[in-house]
Amino acid sequence: xxxxxxxxxxxxxxxxxxxxxxxxxxxxxxxxxxxxxxxxxxxxxxxxxxxxxxxxxxxxxxxxxxxxxxxxxxxxxxxxxxxxxxxxxxxxxxxxxxxxxxxxxxxxxxxxxxxxxxxxxxxxxxxxxxxxxxxxxxxxxxxxxxxxxxxxxxxxxxxxxxxxxxxxxxxxxxxxxxxxxxxxxxxxxxxxxxxxxxxxxxxxxxxxxxxxxxxxxxxxxxxxxxxxxxxxxxxxxxxxxxxxxxxxxxxxxxxxxxxxxxxxxxxxxxxxxxxxxxxxxxxxxxxxxxxxxxxxxxxxxxxxxxxxxxxxxxxxxxxxxxxxxxxxxxxxxxxxxxxxxxxxxxxxxxxxxxxxxxxxxxxxxxxxxxxxxxxxxxxxxxxxxxxxxxxxxxxxxxxxxxxxxxxxxxxxxxxxxxxxxxxxxxxxxxxxxxxxxxxxxxxxxxxxxxxxxxxxxxxxxxxxxxxxxx
Numbered sequence: 495x496x497x498x499x500x501x502x503x504x505x506x507x508x509x510x511x512x513x514x515x516x517x518x519x520x521x522x523x524x525x526x527x528x529x530x531x532x533x534x535x536x537x538x539x540x541x542x543x544x545x546x547x548x549x550x551x552x553x554x555x556x557x558x559x560x561x562x563x564x565x566x567x568x569x570x571x572x573x574x575x576x577x578x579x580x581x582x583x584x585x586x587x588x589x590x591x592x593x594x595x596x597x598x599x600x601x602x603x604x605x606x607x608x609x610x611x612x613x614x615x616x617x618x619x620x621x622x623x624x625x626x627x628x629x630x631x632x633x634x635x636x637x638x639x640x641x642x643x644x645x646x647x648x649x650x651x652x653x654x655x656x657x658x659x660x661x662x663x664x665x666x667x668x669x670x671x672x673x674x675x676x677x678x679x680x681x682x683x684x685x686x687x688x689x690x691x692x693x694x695x696x697x698x699x700x701x702x703x704x705x706x707x708x709x710x711x712x713x714x715x716x717x718x719x720x721x722x723x724x725x726x727x728x729x730x731x732x733x734x735x736x737x738x739x740x741x742x743x744x745x746x747x748x749x750x751x752x753x754x755x756x757x758x759x760x761x762x763x764x765x766x767x768x769x770x771x772x773x774x775x776x777x778x779x780x781x782x783x784x785x786x787x788x789x790x791x792x793x794x795x796x797x798x799x800x801x802x803x804x805x806x807x808x809x810x811x812x813x814x815x816x817x818x819x820x821x822x823x824x825x826x827x828x829x830x831x832x833x834x835x836x837x838x839x840x841x842x843x844x845x846x847x848x849x850x851x852x853x854x855x856x857x858x859x860x861x862x863x864x865x866x867x868x869x870x871x872x873x874x875x876x877x878x879x880x881x882x883x884x885x886x887x888x889x890x891x892x893x894x895x896x897x898x899x900x901x902x903x904x905x906x907x908x909x910x911x912x913x914x915x916x917x918x919x920x921x922x923x924x925x926x927x928x929x930x931x932x933x934x935x936x937x938x939x940x941x942x943x944x945x946x947x948x949x950x951x952x953x954x955x956x957x958x959x960x961x962x963x964x
Contacts, residue, residue, distance in 0.1 A: 500689050507681055511674045518666050526666075527659045534655060535616040535630050538574065538648050542634040545570060546646040550580065553588070554638040560589065567591035576650040577629075580636075581606070588644060596649070600624060608633050608645050621649060628652045691719040698726055707734045754785035809852040809938060813962040816849045816856075816888060817842050820879050823860045827868060835873045838864075841880040848962035849888050855935040856959065860890070862928040863955050867894035870953070883961070887941075891956040898949040907945065908933045932957075 549566050552558030567578040568591040577592035579599050585606025590599035604622060611617040616632045629649040635642035694711050701709035707730045711723040761778045764770045770778055817840075824838045831838060849856075860879075867877045875895045882889040899907060907929050936943045936957045943957035 499692075500685070503681065503684055503689075507677070510677075514670050514674065515667070518663070518670055522666055523659065523663055526662050527655060530658045530662075531630070531652075531655050534650070534658075535632065538576070538630065538650060539615045539632045539634070541570060541574065542632050542646050542648050546634040546636045550636040550644070550646060551638045553580075554636070554643045563589045564591065570648065574648065574650060575654075576648050577625075579603075579647040579649070580644060581647065582644045583642060595651070597625065608635065608642075618652060625649065625651075630655075687715075687717075687719070691715075691723065695719075695723060695726060698723075698730075702726075702730055702733070707737065751789065754789050757785045758782050809855070811850055812853055813848050813850050814853050815846050816881060816890065816959065817845070817847055819853070819857055820860060820881070820890070823857060823864060824879065826861070827864060830868055834868065834871070836868060836871055837876045839876055839878045841878060843881045843883040843888075847881055847883060847888055849959040850962045851939055851959050852935075855938065859932050859935050859957065860892075862932050863892040866928060866955075867892055867896065867953070870894065870896040872896060886961055887958045888961045889956055889958050891954055893952065893954040895952040898951055898953055899945070899947040900949050904945065904947060 545566060549558070550563070553560075553563050563580065567580060567589055570576070570578045571591040571593060575593055575595075577596040577599065578590060579587060580589045581587055581603060585603035587599050587601050587603070592599065603624075611631070611633065616630050618628055618630055620627070621629060621631050629651050631647060631649050633645050633647050636644040636646055698709055698711045709730065710727050713720050713723045713727065761770070761782055765775055765778060820840060820842075824840065827838070830836075864877070864879070871877060871894045877895075878891075878893040880891045880893070882891070909930065932955075933943055939959065941958045941960070943955065945953065945955050947953035
């Protein structure tokens with residue numbers, strides 16, 4: 495098998511890593527940068543508001559000297575690493591403080607507009623060109639006598655936002671890389687838990703397709719893959735059994751058809767070329783008729799078995815009296831029983847006993863069982879057909895006092911075309927399909943059939959049927 499699935503999974507794994515990093519570099523950075531910017535600008539605004547409200551109004555009241563004002567602004571500059579301007583209402587610089595990274599404050603701010611940031615607490619840009627790089631600017635009024643007398647402005651480079659964002663993103667990238675490396679475990683798990691077992695299963699399928707049903711998949715786990723492997727192993731064993739059965743079936747059918755056809759052909763040729771004289775034609779025509787009946791019986795039984803194989807669930811169930819059926823089947827064997835001096839004894843549980851089953855198939859079951867019992871019973875013996883009403887079931891037993899079935903053959907009598915050595919001596923006409931038909935018919939009803947036999951003593955077949963309601 496080409497490793498296309500495996501390569502696809504690796505390709506998806508690599509694409510997943512790339513998309514994760516790409517997403518972190520675009521979406522996550524934007525998500526991180528905005529909260530940091532808001533946090534810094536809010537912190538600047540709170541600091542400016544506190545100083546403008548609590549300290550700087552003293553400058554206009556005369557309580558705060560210029561040196562004190564300069565010291566307050568320097569404190570803010572040191573704390574925030576920013577440029578701090580204290581301007582009058584018309585934009586003239588009163589006092590300022592800045593670190594070495596910031597340019598000196600102008601004497602007058604051109605086009606000064608304290609409300610240019612609108613409803614936002616801060617604004618971003620180079621602030622009228624006074625800074626080389628973008629800064630975050632907050633402007634807070636200094637109120638005295640209920641009127642704004644001046645404004646406190648704090649400018650801080652936006653690089654502080656970039657720095658904090660880079661620090662956080664570095665942690666995000668490192669975390670993503672670690673997660674990506676750890677997710678390699680998933681790839682390893684896929685290789686050992688999915689790909690390798692799937693490769694073995696695919697190889698098995700290839701072997702089965704090429705006709706090698708002996709190939710077996712090693713089952714080492716009890717998960718879904720192990721269950722699938724075990725199921726395929728079971729399927730291959732069933733296919734082997736089916737293949738053996740088909741070979742045996744064809745061989746048996748060929749043998750059972752070839753023998754009578756060979757006899758018929760031989761006798762017809764002998765009668766045609768004069769090898770058999772005309773006065774003996776009647777004798778050999780009877781033999782040909784006998785062989786023809788064998789072929790007819792075999793064909794009928796094969797068609798019956800095929801009906802069970804292809805349509806075993808479609809039963810024509812109806813309610814009927816099992817006792818009446820037994821009487822009719824027994825009556826059909828009156829001629830044979832008279833000839834062999836065999837008696838049929840009927841032992842019924844009640845006068846009438848209704849069952850719910852396929853009448854035609856159960857009639858064939860009784861016919862085959864009684865036919866077998868008569869074939870393998872000695873002259874002057876008794877065959878008993880007995881019914882038993884037990885709960886929701888009706889049991890029917892066919893007992894004979896015949897030759898019995900050898901213990902070694904009890905497990906094989908249900909096989910198609912099986913004939914024991916004793917049956918071959920007793921029954922030359924049998925097809926070996928009668929008991930197979932019986933079992934198929936009973937099991938099609940969801941019921942069971944059992945056999946008890948002792949060689950030289952007799953045999954008893956017993957099967958169950960559902961009793962009719964009411």
